[in-house]
Amino acid sequence: MFCEKSVELIRELHRMGDGQLPAFNEDGIRQVLEEMKALYEQNQTDVNEAKTEGKSELIPSIKFRHSCLLRNQRCIAAYLYDRLLRIRALRWEYGSVLPTNIRFHMCAEEMEWFNQYKKSLATYMRSIGGEEGLDITQDMKPPKSLYIEVRCLKDHGEFEIDDGTVILLKKNSQHFLPRWKCEQLIRQGVLEHVIS
C-alpha cells in the first residue's frame, strides 16, 4: 500500500522516547521519495492521457495518487521537523559540543542547521544582559541556593572552578560547589546533586 514507508518513518521516531535522536534514516527517506517520484510520474502520464483522450475515469485514480503524494510530503516534513526540534533541545541539554554518538545520528544538513542555530543562540545571548552577555542555558529552573552539594559518581580527574582552584573529582567524594559550575557535569552524569 502507498504511504506505508512514510508512516514507518514516523513510527520509528515515535518509538524512540522523548528527546532521543535515532540515526537519520537515509534509506527510508530515499524510498519514500522514490515512491513519490513514481506516483508523480504515473499521475503525469494519466493527466496527459485524461486531457488528450478525455478519459474521465482516470480522474479518481489521479486524485488518489495526488492525496498519497500530499500524505507522503506531510509525513516527511513532520519527520524532518521533529528531528530538528529534538536537535534543538540537545543544544539546551548538552551545550555547544554534542557527544560523538549523537553526532553520528545526524545527517550533514542537520549538522549545518545545528551550527546555524548555535550561532543564532550565541548572538542572542551576547546581545542581552549588558556587556558580557547572559548564558540563558544555565539555571533552567530557578535555583534554590548559590552552592549545591554534589556527589561524584565516577572518577573524573581534576576540575577547575572560577577562581582557579582545582578540585579532584574522585568516586564517592562529596563536594560543595557553586551551582553554575556543576550543572554541566550533572547533565553529563559525572556528578549527582545530593538533596538532604
Add this chain to the structure above:
Amino acid sequence: MFVTDIRKEFYDVVVNQRVALLVSSDIDALCACKVLQALFHCDHVQYTLVPVTGWQDLGTAFLEHKEQYKYFVLINCGANVDLLETLQPEEDSVFFICDTHRPVDVVNVYNDSQIKLLIKQDDDLGVPSYDDIFRDDEEDEEADGDDSGNESDGSAEPSGKRRRFDEDALERRIERQRARREWEARRREILFDYEQYEFHGTSAALVMFELAWVMSKDTKDMLWWSIIGLTDQWVHDKIPHMKYVTDIATLQRHVSRHNHKNEDEENSLSIDCMRINFEYDLRLVLYQHWSLYESICNSCYTSCSFKLWSINGQKKLQEFLADMGLPLKQVRQKFNSMDMTIKENLREVIEESATKFGMKDIRVQTFGVHFGFKNRFLASDVVHAAAALLENVEKDETPTDNFIKALDCLSRSNLERLHLGIDLAKKKLKAIQQTVASCICTNLILSQGPFLYCHLLEGTPDVKLFSKPLSLTLLSKYLLKAFVCSTRNKRCKILPLIMAAPLDIEKGTVIVMGIPPESETSDKKNFFGRAFEKAAESTSSRTLHDHFDTSVIELKMEDRGKFLDALITLLS
C-alpha cells in the same frame, strides 16, 4: 595545640576558605560530619568530603588533596599518632582534628602552628607537661663546648691550676650527663604511662553540636545527630557508663531548650514536625521495629542474663514472659501490631519482672525522635541501622559506597534507606546471637593465661560479616559477656578477650581485636594497642596496623601462632 575558643580559632578561620574534610568510618564521625556539613551549607563554605577507612587511606587522600587545600578537618582520626611525621605536610597546611581517640599524641598537643585539636580540655586527658618530655638540647652542648674550651684555654696556665680546671670541668660534665640520663629515663616512664592505655573521649558529634550552639545555628536535626553520635559510643562500648550518663544530661538540657514551645490545644505543632523526647526506654535492641520476642532473644543484655543458648535459659525466658502475663502469640507478633493494652504499660511491666530475674538495668536513658504518623525511632535503632549499612557485606561494594549510603540514611528524607539498614541490622544481630551460642556451646573460647582467646574458623556461617571492625566489636563484647555469665572459673571472669576472624581468604589474613575485661564499672581502657605493636615487632610478624583504633590489626594467618606466644609472654 588545644583550641580554646572553637568558634574563633576554628570556624572563623575556615569560613572563608576551602576545606577538605577527611572523615573516618564510624557512626560518631558520620554524625559529626553531618553537623559540620549543615553548618558549612549555612555559610557557603566550599568543602570536599573524603571518607577514609585507615591510615593508608588517610595518607592517600592527603596526598591527592594537598595541592589544592590548605585547611584539613579530620574527624575521628589523626589525634593518637604524630600526624606531621605520618603525613609530611607543607609548612602552610593546617589540620583541625576532632577525634575521640585518646591518648592524644604529645607532638600533636605541643605543636603550635599546624595542628589544632578540637577537643574539650576537661576530658581528663592527663597530658604530661612540656618540660617533662621536651628539653632544649642546645644548652647542654654549649655548656660542654665551654668546658672543653676552658680546657684548651687552660693549657697556657700553669699545670697545677689546669689540673684543677680539668677536674672541675670533668665533674660538671659527668654531673650533666647523669642528670640527662635520669631525665630521659623519667621521660620514657612518663610517656609509657601516658600512652599505655587507649580509650575514647567526648563524642565528636557532641563537640560539633556545641560549636553550632555557640553560634546559635543549631537545629533539631543537628541535635538528633549529636544524640546518635553519643549513642554510638555507648552501643559500641567505647565510653564508661558514667560518662554516657553525664553526656546524656548535657544533651537533655539542649532537648528541653528545643522543645520549649507553648504547645496546647490551639497552638499544637504539626504532626510532621520533628520532636525529640527523652526516653527511659528498654535496653532491647530494635524492639519497636521487630517483635518483642525476637528483640529479647537477640539483645546482648537479656540473652546473657537468661543464658539463652542453653535449654534452661529458654525455659527461664518462657517463665519471664509468663510472669509478665504476655501471651506468646502477642509477643511474637510485630511490635506495632501488638495489642494496645499490652503496649501501654510495657516498660514498667518489663522492668518489674526483669528485676525479679536479676536484670536491674533493663532500662537505659536515651532519646527518641518522632516525625510523621509512622516514624518513631530510638537513637540506638538508628545507630544499629547505620552501622549495618556502613559494614554491609551483602553486595560487593567498596567501603566508600557503603559510607555514602550510611551517611544518607541519617537524613530524615531517606527513610527507605533507614528501613533497609534496620533490616540489615536485624540479620546482623541474629548472626551475632547464633555465633555466640555456638562459640559458648562448643567451648571455642580458650584461656591463654593473661587473656582469653577465640578464633572464628573460615566455615562459620556469616563469618564474612565479622571481618569488619564494628561488627566484630559487637560480637566480641557480646561473647565476653556471655562467657563471663556462663563460666564458673572465677579467674577467667576478669580476663580481657582477643578475638580473631578471617579477613581475606585469598591473602590469608585475619583481623585481630582485643577488648578490655568485662566489669560493671570498667573505664574501658584498652592496652592491646601497644601490646600488639610490641608483639609484632618482637616476632617480626607480618601485621598491618591500619585502623585508627590501635587495638584492631590485620595479621597473616601463618604468623598467628608466634604472635600469640609473644603476647602471652609480654602480658604475663
